[in-house]
Amino acid sequence: MLNFALSDEQQALMNEARRFAEQRIIPVAAQADRDAQFPIEVFKEAWELGFVNVTVPEEHGGAGLGQLDNALLSEALSFGCTGIHTSMLANTLALTPIKLAGNDDQKRRYLGKLTSEPVFASYCTTEPSAGSDVAALKTRFEKVGDDYVLNGEKCWITNASLASFYVVFATSDTEKRHKGIAAFIVDRESAGLSIGKHEDKLGQRASDTAAVHFENVTVPAANLLAAEGHGFKLAMETFNETRPDIAAMATGLMQRCLEESVKYAKERKTFGVPIGEHQMIQAMIAEMAIGTEATRWLYRKAAWNLDHGVRDPIASAYAKAYGADAAMKAATDAVQIFGGNGYVRDYPVEKLMRDAKLLQIYEGTSQIQRVVIARSLLRQ
Numbered sequence: 001m002l003n004f005a006l007s008d009e010q011q012a013l014m015n016e017a018r019r020f021a022e023q024r025i026i027p028v029a030a031q032a033d034r035d036a037q038f039p040i041e042v043f044k045e046a047w048e049l050g051f052v053n054v055t056v057p058e059e060h061g062g063a064g065l066g067q068l069d070n071a072l073l074s075e076a077l078s079f080g081c082t083g084i085h086t087s088m089l090a091n092t093l094a095l096t097p098i099k100l101a102g103n104d105d106q107k108r109r110y111l112g113k114l115t116s117e118p119v120f121a122s123y124c125t126t127e128p129s130a131g132s133d134v135a136a137l138k139t140r141f142e143k144v145g146d147d148y149v150l151n152g153e154k155c156w157i158t159n160a161s162l163a164s165f166y167v168v169f170a171t172s173d174t175e176k177r178h179k180g181i182a183a184f185i186v187d188r189e190s191a192g193l194s195i196g197k198h199e200d201k202l203g204q205r206a207s208d209t210a211a212v213h214f215e216n217v218t219v220p221a222a223n224l225l226a227a228e229g230h231g232f233k234l235a236m237e238t239f240n241e242t243r244p245d246i247a248a249m250a251t252g253l254m255q256r257c258l259e260e261s262v263k264y265a266k267e268r269k270t271f272g273v274p275i276g277e278h279q280m281i282q283a284m285i286a287e288m289a290i291g292t293e294a295t296r297w298l299y300r301k302a303a304w305n306l307d308h309g310v311r312d313p314i315a316s317a318y319a320k321a322y323g324a325d326a327a328m329k330a331a332t333d334a335v336q337i338f339g340g341n342g343y344v345r346d347y348p349v350e351k352l353m354r355d356a357k358l359l360q361i362y363e364g365t366s367q368i369q370r371v372v373i374a375r376s377l378l379r380q
Contacts, residue, residue: 004297010072017051017076021252025080032206033351036198038087038162039206046088047118051077053091053111055099060107061115067241068303071248075296078252082355083204085252087120089245090158090207093363094121094167096238097183101226110165110185122163124154124212125235131156132368134169134235135178139214141170146221148184150214153196156362160210161195164188168214169231181231185223192217203354236313241306243316243363247299247323250359254292254327257334257352261285264338275337284333291326298322314376321369324359331356 006014024046028039046052055070056062070092077085091114098110113119130137139152150170157166165187171180186193196211226234262285265276275281298319305312331353335342342349360366 006072010069013069014072014076016049017073018079020046020049020051021077021080025077025084029081029084029206030345030348030351032081032084034205034345036200036205038208039084042084043088043120044118046077052088052118053095053114055092056095056111056115057099057107060111062111066303066307067244068300068307071244071299071303074245074248075252075255075299078249079256080252081206082249082253082359083206085249086204086207086358087159087162089242089249090123091121092245093123093158093238093242094163094165096241097123097167097225097234098185100237100241101183101230101234102185105222106185106225113164119164120159120162122157122159122166122212123238124157124166124168126154126156128153128155132365135181135232136174137169137171137181138174139168139170140174141172141182141184141219144218148182148219148221148224150184150186150217150219152214154212154214155196156199156209157212159208160212161198161208166193166212167225168212169235171231172228178232179229181226181235182224182228183226183231183234184219185225186214186217186219187223190217190219202357203351204358205354237311239363240311240313240316243320243369244299244302244306246359246363247295247302247316247319250323250327250356251292251295251299253352253356253359254288254295254330257327257330257349258285258288258292260348260352261288261334261337264341268339281337284337288330288333291330295319295323295326314373317364317369317372317376320364321366321373324356324366324369327356327359328353 024042032039054063054065058064125134127137142149168184168186173180192215194213199209265281266274268275302315302319305315334349335353338349341347
């Protein structure tokens with residue numbers, strides 16, 4: 001029997017997160033966007049309330065919540081600002097490979113660190129020449145005695161300037177492609193690790209984004225997360241778990257677009273009547289609502305699958321591809337509904353449109369999601 005209802009606990013979690021988004025995130029979001037500065041105090045408050053790192057198991061100090069719970073939080077918090085929530089959610093992206101592949105000591109040290117204090121972590125796969133094609137990464141590792149030495153560069157890394165540690169994917173030989181990739185946990189204070197310039201982005205500007213450079217960085221053997229040949233699979237498994245969260249973020253952004261558009265359509269008048277009485281405006285609002293609801297159920301199905309042991313990358317790809325594109329359309333239509341007012345920063349939809357674009361790019365572009373879907377179908 002199908003049951004689409006959330007549990008009382010899940011609904012309460014969403015209500016609390018939505019309240020936090022309205023009371024603490026929205027009031028600072030516009031200024032954080034203008035300054036391109038992440039509001040650390042908001043993160044600390046969210047951490048105290050238990051809105052961060054929620055999938056960390058209880059034995060390591062976490063709430064032990066499931067993927068669906070985490071996605072529900074993402075929808076509610078992204079209603080406030082996807083840029084601010086991206087930096088919150090980056091911790092989940094970094095902790096997921098440790099949760100999936102880490103040994104007991106690694107989980108105790110690094111998952112425990114995230115739950116014992118409000119600190120950040122980063123996930124490092126993307127490089128100047130290796131974005132969607134993870135197997136093409138060029139950051140190298142070399143075994144030296146009992147340790148490993150890393151050399152290379154990662155770019156577009158969320159929380160790079162703030163992180164206490166990094167989960168880094170590197171290869172022993174670029175010719176081996178996916179067969180040469182391993183994964184490591186690298187501490188921030190490691191000699192030879194440095195942070196590049198802060199990226200001046202179009203949207204989601206409140207999220208810290210920068211390059212990370214590795215110059216003869218020594219990583220102890222105890223910090224090897226995935227051995228050579230197993231790193232690529234771990235990266236793909238991680239994205240499978242986190243892509244529903246991006247679709248949930250898209251849902252939160254679309255919900256904000258919808259509510260702002262409905263409110264404005266009731267207030268703004270043209271030709272003597274509220275613009276909401278014009279059929280073309282009604283059509284855009286209706287499409288916005290359809291996209292929001294469709295994405296909501298796509299991400300919830302994908303997250304529910306993960307919680308029930310169903311490893312189905314195509315479900316996560318459906319949610320991410322459709323949700324990101326629907327969010328971009330919803331934000332563009334919201335600007336159109338606001339007209340000239342939508343094109344200036346005095347109104348919120350201008351920022352929503354800029355923020356939405358990144359949803360189509362990170363954690364696998366909308367085009368790559370379609371490759372995942374098509375290849376999966378053709379293999380069946």
